[in-house]
Amino acid sequence: MAKKRGRGRKVRVDFRRNREQPGRQDDWTRRYHEDQDTLADERLTESVRAKGALSRKRTVILDADDAPVIDESQLKTGTITRTHGLISFVDDDTGRAWPCTVRRVLRSILIQQRSSVTVGDRVWFSVVSESDTGDERVGVIERVAARKTTLSRRDRRKREHTLVANADQLLIVASVAEPGLKPHLIDRYLIAALKGALRPVICFNKMDLLEDAPAVRQVGDAKDNRSLKSQSDSTPQEDATATLSVGDLIQEFRDLGYCCIPTSVVDGTGLDALTDRLRAHITVLSGQSGVGKSSLINAIQPGLDLRVAAVSAENEKGRHITSHAQLHRLDFGGFVVDTPGIRQFDLWSIAPGELEAGFVEFLPYIPNCRFGDCSHRHEQGCAVLAAVEADAISVRRYASYLKLFSEV
Numbered sequence: 001m002a003k004k005r006g007r008g009r010k011v012r013v014d015f016r017r018n019r020e021q022p023g024r025q026d027d028w029t030r031r032y033h034e035d036q037d038t039l040a041d042e043r044l045t046e047s048v049r050a051k052g053a054l055s056r057k058r059t060v061i062l063d064a065d066d067a068p069v070i071d072e073s074q075l076k077t078g079t080i081t082r083t084h085g086l087i088s089f090v091d092d093d094t095g096r097a098w099p100c101t102v103r104r105v106l107r108s109i110l111i112q113q114r115s116s117v118t119v120g121d122r123v124w125f126s127v128v129s130e131s132d133t134g135d136e137r138v139g140v141i142e143r144v145a146a147r148k149t150t151l152s153r154r155d156r157r158k159r160e161h162t163l164v165a166n167a168d169q170l171l172i173v174a175s176v177a178e179p180g181l182k183p184h185l186i187d188r189y190l191i192a193a194l195k196g197a198l199r200p201v202i203c204f205n206k207m208d209l210l211e212d213a214p215a216v217r218q219v220g221d222a223k224d225n226r227s228l229k230s231q232s233d234s235t236p237q238e239d240a241t242a243t244l245s246v247g248d249l250i251q252e253f254r255d256l257g258y259c260c261i262p263t264s265v266v267d268g269t270g271l272d273a274l275t276d277r278l279r280a281h282i283t284v285l286s287g288q289s290g291v292g293k294s295s296l297i298n299a300i301q302p303g304l305d306l307r308v309a310a311v312s313a314e315n316e317k318g319r320h321i322t323s324h325a326q327l328h329r330l331d332f333g334g335f336v337v338d339t340p341g342i343r344q345f346d347l348w349s350i351a352p353g354e355l356e357a358g359f360v361e362f363l364p365y366i367p368n369c370r371f372g373d374c375s376h377r378h379e380q381g382c383a384v385l386a387a388v389e390a391d392a393i394s395v396r397r398y399a400s401y402l403k404l405f406s407e408v
Ligand SMILES: Nc1nc2c(ncn2[C@@H]2O[C@H](COP(=O)(O)OP(=O)(O)OP(=O)(O)O)[C@@H](O)[C@H]2O)c(=O)[nH]1
Pocket: 205, 206, 207, 208, 209, 263, 264, 265, 266, 267, 287, 288, 289, 290, 291, 292, 293, 294, 295, 296, 307, 308, 309, 310, 311, 318, 319, 320, 321, 322, 323, 339, 340, 341, 342
């Protein structure tokens, strides 16, 4: 049932005046939107203080979710499938795509909240135009729903960058060769999934290349091991240069309770299991460039024809082929979000308590640590350290914890 949301608190927001900004003013769609924006802004806001050249303050009414008060009965709902500059493409829940801009008042509020609309956001939007045939549609996003889950990382300015909103699963995609496994990166993603309320699933792709796969160094790469050594000289992480086979590594994650799916797009290994896991879910795929995220989606959903490309011959790194996150419908039910490969996944705002909670195998031991605020690094009477020494906790995972601890 449509309802008008109750009146809430008033806030002052900075308004940038679009027309003063340089831009592609020949774009008729944008010009039309801006005129519509100004009209709607007058409607949604109460007072104008100063008419400065670049910005002016206005009072905006926000509801309990810190979003503008809107009349839902007048609006459509949908999900953002892709963003491109100021345009967001919204799927209106019937599979029809609407290119939308964001209402200026909402954009100003989002800027103030250091946020922006992103793929997976649920939105209310108004129809600006729709051709008689229904082929040409334009809308304006009026409100963004509070996010249920997020896949976020820390950007270069040390702020939260939400890559995808409202997915329910994170498919961490790794490849056993070309590029080789980076187990520490998987550990990072597991923490990000916990933080963002996503169920993690780990996909080990390119199993057809297993024979060529090098053994996996305990932490991931030489640089990781150096940084561990510099933290301490005598604890078990000394052994961090030891190696594991791919099979051992998969077993290690399985023993921790994580769902692991070995796959190959080349010989079809695991694709049925992957399909079952994705059915009726909204799953975001993330991982290094070249591991085969787009190839996997192409394999389970024919017809999408996402661009893929061979990894570089000299350094076995991907070529960053997928350039933006995009949500796709699956014919067998559910959605997937393909995302660009990442080089490094910096965690966003993790407290030490959240970090230890992400190492599930530590949890039975933590209550036995002598100190309540034990960081499990060098404290006397640390039950986690004792468990590592007794081989009850993997040295590789413990070394990963130390590396992450040094960052948070
Ligand atoms: N041998 C083998 N090659 C694969 C497999 N899956 C993908 N590839 C190849 O790996 C290369 C990279 O695949 P993509 O799907 O573009 O990788 P991606 O993860 O989407 O990469 P970005 O978009 O750059 O992040 C392509 O040449 C694929 O054909 C697999 O299971 N086995």
